[in-house]
Amino acid sequence: MTEWYAPWAWLGTGDAVERDVVIAVDGDRIVSVTTDVQPAPSRARRLGGLVMPGLANAHSHCFHRALRGRTNSGGGTFWTWRDAMYVVAARLDPDTFHALARATYAEMALAGITAVGEFHYVHHAPGGDAYSNPNAMSDALVAAATDAGIRMTLLDTCYLAGGFDTPLDQMQLRFSDGDADRWAERVSAMTSTTEIRIGTAIHSVRAVSSDQMRVVSAYAEEHGSPLHAHLSEQRSENLACIQAFGCTPAQLLADAGALGERTTAVHATHCTTDDISLLHGHGTSICMCPTTERDLGDGIGPARAAADAGVSLSLGSDGHSVIDLFEEARALELDERLRVETRGHWAPASLLRAATSGGLTSIGWADAGLLRAGKLADFICVDIDTPRLAGADPEHLLEALVFGAIAADVRVVVVGGRAIVSEGRHHSIGDVPGELGRAIAGLIA
Amino acid sequence: MTEWYAPWAWLGTGDAVERDVVIAVDGDRIVSVTTDVQPAPSRARRLGGLVMPGLANAHSHCFHRALRGRTNSGGGTFWTWRDAMYVVAARLDPDTFHALARATYAEMALAGITAVGEFHYVHHAPGGDAYSNPNAMSDALVAAATDAGIRMTLLDTCYLAGGFDTPLDQMQLRFSDGDADRWAERVSAMTSTTEIRIGTAIHSVRAVSSDQMRVVSAYAEEHGSPLHAHLSEQRSENLACIQAFGCTPAQLLADAGALGERTTAVHATHCTTDDISLLHGHGTSICMCPTTERDLGDGIGPARAAADAGVSLSLGSDGHSVIDLFEEARALELDERLRVETRGHWAPASLLRAATSGGLTSIGWADAGLLRAGKLADFICVDIDTPRLAGADPEHLLEALVFGAIAADVRVVVVGGRAIVSEGRHHSIGDVPGELGRAIAGLIA
Numbered sequence: 035m036t037e038w039y040a041p042w043a044w045l046g047t048g049d050a051v052e053r054d055v056v057i058a059v060d061g062d063r064i065v066s067v068t069t070d071v072q073p074a075p076s077r078a079r080r081l082g083g084l085v086m087p088g089l090a091n092a093h094s095h096c097f098h099r100a101l102r103g104r105t106n107s108g109g110g111t112f113w114t115w116r117d118a119m120y121v122v123a124a125r126l127d128p129d130t131f132h133a134l135a136r137a138t139y140a141e142m143a144l145a146g147i148t149a150v151g152e153f154h155y156v157h158h159a160p161g162g163d164a165y166s167n168p169n170a171m172s173d174a175l176v177a178a179a180t181d182a183g184i185r186m187t188l189l190d191t192c193y194l195a196g197g198f199d200t201p202l203d204q205m206q207l208r209f210s211d212g213d214a215d216r217w218a219e220r221v222s223a224m225t226s227t228t229e230i231r232i233g234t235a236i237h238s239v240r241a242v243s244s245d246q247m248r249v250v251s252a253y254a255e256e257h258g259s260p261l262h263a264h265l266s267e268q269r270s271e272n273l274a275c276i277q278a279f280g281c282t283p284a285q286l287l288a289d290a291g292a293l294g295e296r297t298t299a300v301h302a303t304h305c306t307t308d309d310i311s312l313l314h315g316h317g318t319s320i321c322m323c324p325t326t327e328r329d330l331g332d333g334i335g336p337a338r339a340a341a342d343a344g345v346s347l348s349l350g351s352d353g354h355s356v357i358d359l360f361e362e363a364r365a366l367e368l369d370e371r372l373r374v375e376t377r378g379h380w381a382p383a384s385l386l387r388a389a390t391s392g393g394l395t396s397i398g399w400a401d402a403g404l405l406r407a408g409k410l411a412d413f414i415c416v417d418i419d420t421p422r423l424a425g426a427d428p429e430h431l432l433e434a435l436v437f438g439a440i441a442a443d444v445r446v447v448v449v450g451g452r453a454i455v456s457e458g459r460h461h462s463i464g465d466v467p468g469e470l471g472r473a474i475a476g477l478i479a
Numbered sequence: 480m481t482e483w484y485a486p487w488a489w490l491g492t493g494d495a496v497e498r499d500v501v502i503a504v505d506g507d508r509i510v511s512v513t514t515d516v517q518p519a520p521s522r523a524r525r526l527g528g529l530v531m532p533g534l535a536n537a538h539s540h541c542f543h544r545a546l547r548g549r550t551n552s553g554g555g556t557f558w559t560w561r562d563a564m565y566v567v568a569a570r571l572d573p574d575t576f577h578a579l580a581r582a583t584y585a586e587m588a589l590a591g592i593t594a595v596g597e598f599h600y601v602h603h604a605p606g607g608d609a610y611s612n613p614n615a616m617s618d619a620l621v622a623a624a625t626d627a628g629i630r631m632t633l634l635d636t637c638y639l640a641g642g643f644d645t646p647l648d649q650m651q652l653r654f655s656d657g658d659a660d661r662w663a664e665r666v667s668a669m670t671s672t673t674e675i676r677i678g679t680a681i682h683s684v685r686a687v688s689s690d691q692m693r694v695v696s697a698y699a700e701e702h703g704s705p706l707h708a709h710l711s712e713q714r715s716e717n718l719a720c721i722q723a724f725g726c727t728p729a730q731l732l733a734d735a736g737a738l739g740e741r742t743t744a745v746h747a748t749h750c751t752t753d754d755i756s757l758l759h760g761h762g763t764s765i766c767m768c769p770t771t772e773r774d775l776g777d778g779i780g781p782a783r784a785a786a787d788a789g790v791s792l793s794l795g796s797d798g799h800s801v802i803d804l805f806e807e808a809r810a811l812e813l814d815e816r817l818r819v820e821t822r823g824h825w826a827p828a829s830l831l832r833a834a835t836s837g838g839l840t841s842i843g844w845a846d847a848g849l850l851r852a853g854k855l856a857d858f859i860c861v862d863i864d865t866p867r868l869a870g871a872d873p874e875h876l877l878e879a880l881v882f883g884a885i886a887a888d889v890r891v892v893v894v895g896g897r898a899i900v901s902e903g904r905h906h907s908i909g910d911v912p913g914e915l916g917r918a919i920a921g922l923i924a
Contacts, residue, residue: 099870103880105880108823110821137869141864141866149662329813334817339870340718371774372777372817374776375556375776375777376556377557378551378553378555379554381552421586421802424582425915425920426548433551437547438547438801438887442885466866467866469868474870
């Protein structure tokens with residue numbers, strides 16, 4: 035049994051920050067959390083700063099990390115950006131995918147992310163053939179997350195069409211299993227471990243027809259798997275869907291049995307009020323990706339309206355123009371302020387819950403996200419003695435954290451009771467920038 | 480003469496990053512900038528990373544730093560936030576003001592800010608009496624900037640009324656000189672030095688009547704001073720102005736002779752197309768404060784429309800919810816993307832110019848902002864070997880910097896040829912978080 039002591043901790047629920055907290059861990063689980071322990075037990079490992087549950091990155095396309103800082107010159111839209119993204123996707127093979135994912139997950143680890151939902155659709159070889167090991171690309175991701183020491187839910191993604199009644203284009207062929215039955219057959223060969231869980235995804239209503247969505251939904255239901263889907267990120271998806279089927283993408287998902295309590299709609303930027311009611315009625319949550327929605331010009335989504343309707347929220351860094359869940363959390367609030375020109379739409383703790391338990395529940399790790407006996411021992415320590423957070427008093431520490439902290443303030447990261455980051459450095463991946471640089475250089479001609 | 484060598488440098492103009500750059504400095508000026516110098520001269524001081532002109536924070540209310548992370552719970556608007564801000568303003572005296580300004584300017588120095596425009600209106604004692612030294616509060620700011628080693632333009636602010644045809648309230652009394660002639664008399668006692676320049680400001684059309692604005696404008700004209708004014712940050716200012724005078728705040732400024740080439744309109748969030756033409760016609764620039772405009776729910780201003788009209792832009796961290804000029808620069812672009820749902824509105828170098836030469840010109844330091852012979856030797860070095868910028872190649876380094884760098888990546892800061900920050904640590908203020916914490920604790924009951 036190991037004990038950790040922190041002068042401050044947010045336990046993952048409530049609005050308060052606790053003092054003098056001792057977290058006892060046995061194996062990969064928390065066995066007790068005790069507050070107001072004075073003096074700190076001499077046997078405890080001391081964490082200097084504020085301890086909180088590990089951050090959950092509920093929506094990631096790890097290979098998009100190669101595009102950071104490369105697509106911002108000139109004009110364009112989501113769709114022209116997508117062309118640039120496809121060029122990188124076309125160059126991936128299991129080895130380069132592993133190298134980039136490993137470095138990107140290490141960047142996430144340094145940012146305090148202890149679990150990631152990887153929305154994975156580059157599972158076939160260029161042109162669409164299966165690799166000799168049909169899950170070679172998935173295995174590369176599993177190895178990468180294992181190397182980086184973070185938990186992953188592999189949201190293995192069904193992607194069959196290029197649009198409503200549109201075949202896949204040349205670049206998209208490698209995203210497809212041909213049909214949902216073959217997708218299910220491939221996915222069923224993957225097995226969960228203590229750190230890796232297998233989930234499912236429908237890329238979008240553009241990429242999977244209703245009858246094929248039913249197959250995915252049934253598979254997810256049968257296996258009790260998380261099911262994610264991009265939803266209404268762009269207005270044109272709504273328009274095309276209404277033109278093709280006379281209903282919104284959310285309605286199309288609902289009609290195909292894809293909405294449920296284990297379903298997460300990603301973005302939901304252009305969902306209507308009725309769509310939100312529909313999601314809420316099915317117990318479906320929404321994953322917002324605010325820095326990506328800024329980057330891609332998606333627009334400001336109806337996060338507050340969804341929360342008001344009772345929809346749970348999670349957060350993802352998605353395209354990884356930034357990997358900083360604190361920035362995602364405050365962006366949710368700040369972008370709503372820009373939209374409606376008033377302040378204070380979420381309590382700071384609510385924003386942090388979206389970045390922790392909300393995300394973990396969305397990707398199938400409801401046994402993490404809280405500092406509580408019986409939960410997985412996944413927690414981080416954030417330095418609060420920085421120019422950014424200096425001046426925060428205990429009453430405002432949580433607020434200061436949400437609105438002032440940055441990923442680089444994370445000093446210690448513990449996953450399953452084991453420290454993977456200390457003093458802001460990754461234990462097993464010594465040169466994260468170097469690995470990122472080499473992995474990306476290999477993909478960018 | 481001192482020489483500095485950097486493997487990479489952006490010289491402050493153009494879109495390119497230069498290689499192997501040697502900057503020769505004599506006294507506080509650059510005497511030469513040479514590119515492609517190989518090998519690096521052994522006598523040169525080596526800067527590891529990307530060197531660029533120092534960042535300019537063109538709009539600061541330093542004491543607002545005490546509010547960071549304290550006003551985000553509950554709802555409210557700009558106006559309820561202002562009440563909280565007034566409580567802090569009421570507690571300031573020359574000593575506490577100095578302590579907070581010194582620590583805040585040190586935070587700016589660490590963030591690579593080499594010059595600040597301090598929009599200063601807390602110049603009288605609570606209740607409105609003059610201090611025995613009428614410029615005691617201004618002197619506190621001058622001492623603070625000098626301690627922190629950064630340049631300052633003291634934008635001494637005329638603030639006479641609580642609104643259109645509304646007297647000052649109890650909290651606002653200390654902002655007022657009584658009338659603009661007395662404001663001018665007080666300001667004229669201040670003198671510029673090599674690091675401190677005296678500028679002028681009209682708080683807003685709400686706070687200074689047209690006839691009094693004329694006095695300030697004439698003073699600024701006579702002294703060749705920068706003249707700043709808050710403009711149309713809130714819709715209600717526009718509405719009240721139109722109701723009172725039948726014209727927009729920008730027109731009111733113009734009619735009072737307050738617009739000109741040395742004038743900067745701060746925010747301009749709710750300026751009309753005609754207002755922008757008016758500003759452009761007078762050669763007036765706009766200072767956007769995107770993180771504050773997010774924080775206060777001001778809305779997304781017409782920065783792109785203004786730039787299209789030919790208006791120069793600068794950036795400020797204003798309320799200091801964040802002190803990170805890279806974040807301000809990218810926020811300008813990203814918030815425009817949210818507004819219009821397309822990408823790529825500014826070239827990365829244009830965003831950086833707003834954060835450097837644009838701001839320096841706005842606050843009266845046109846002799847800084849470029850790495851060029853004859854200019855002030857104010858420059859910074861940004862670490863590019865970080866998880867954030869890893870993977871950027873030379874062609875995309877500037878873009879990666881704008882969209883990926885953070886204030887904490889600044890390693891070296893040189894002002895007037897003298898390093899004030901090395902290895903990310905301030906030379907003369909050893910414990911910036913500690914000073915911030917103590918200064919703020921003294922003001923927050």
